[in-house]
Amino acid sequence: MLDSEFFDELEIRDADERDLSQFEALGRHLVATCEEAPYYQDLFRGIDAASIKTRADLEKLPITRKSDISGLQAKNPPFAGIPAIAPCNFQRLYQSPGPTYEPEADGADWWGIARSLYAAGVRPGEILHNSFSYHLTPAGMMLESGARAIGCAVIPAGTGQSEQQVQAIAHFRPQTYAGTPSFLKILLEKAKELGTDVSSLGKAVVSGEALPPALRDEIKAYGVFAVQIYASADLGLIAYETKAMEGLIVDERLIVEIVRPGTGEQLPPGEIGEVVVTSLNREYPLIRFATGDLSSLMEGQSPCGRTGPRLTGWKGRADQSAKVKGMFITPGQIADVIKRHPEIAKARLVIDQQDGQDAMTLNIEPSGDAAPDSGAVAETLQALSKLKGVVVVVNKGSLANDGIVIEDQRAAQ
Secondary structure, eight states, X not given: OOSSSSSSGGGGSOHHHHHHHHHHHHHHHHHHHHHHOHXXXXXXXXXXXXXXOSTGGGGGSOOEEHHHHHHHHHHSTTTTTOOSSXXXXXXXXXXXXXXXXXXXXXXXXXXXXXXXXXXXXXXXXXXEEEOSOOSSSSHHHHHHHHHHHHTOEEEEOOXXXXXXXXXXXXXXXXXXXXXXXXXXXXHHHHHHHHTOOOTTOOEEEEOSSOOOHHHHHHHHHTTOEEEEEEEETTTEEEEEXXXXXXXXXXXXXXXXXXEOTTSOOBOOTTOOEEEEEEEOOSSSOOOSEEEEEEEOBOSSOOTTSOOSOEEOOOOOBSSSOEEETTEEEOHHHHHHHHHHOTTEEEEEEEEEEETTXXXXXXXXXXXXSSOOOHHHXXXXXXXXXXXXXXXXXXXXTOSXXXXXXXXXOGGGX
């Protein structure tokens, strides 16, 4: 680790050197993966893995979609034959909503989160207040492992209990918050309400939901500078914002493409498409992994001095799935709500932000003359998605016949 703004020298190497190094490593990685991982033995049958030497060559490889992982795992548990090692050789095993199952292998900062924390200004000897969930899902451990790799103590706060968390912040005096931006706002407002001093917090690393400019400004008004990280339970760190706040730098462990949604065709910088990631992780290899997120690549280099490719940020979902308060909700879950309530003919979930927080409204059309019980439907929605939403009964025929099940209005705000 350099005594500078940079986590290591990889961040500032020549871009051509990075490409050469990554694709040399990818060639070896693909050969080993095809030998060791049953899923890729089948998927890449007939493909010469050694021929993948450039970014353009990646188009020869089929895509694996995040939205298909749950079904693949159900057919071939626990991990669909993707890992190169047996489940018992992982360090931790997680379950995310879907359900989707993810492993964590042994090793310092296996998720790669430390780089993003360092870019946010986190340094050895500091304390980090971690409000990401520690229950079954990996988010809490992802941030904790990154902070520990830098040399920070961690307050494992998890989610909820805002008053208790404010007390912990006032007592331990952490310098950095990690969690969703909406919960950070709740904590800051609760501290103000209680007259509790949480002024030690000057930095925040946020993820799991959108950070619109208005919410970022509200947080900044409390003296906290917030930057975003883009990470997932399967890939770990994907990209991270720096103090320059001009795009998100792609992590050094990954090769990222932007492809035309529904295809494997690469798009040039500036064009919005689906984020497809190839990880050089040996234990859990994800190759041409379509995240379902929309973004675009930026031209040029970040003014922060890092030379890696940059993403413009989250622009929506390619597959209508959405992330709400750090949890994915999918069209399949809305279909399951309808199946459990035959009195519903059609449903459309609208996601927006209210007072800086994600909010869900499920609009439902009745199938008969009697109106569905909105309270019972809301309970089913929460049971299936682990997220609360308001249910509104609308008139028959009032929902558009356009195939949209989840309408995410946050990207336009």
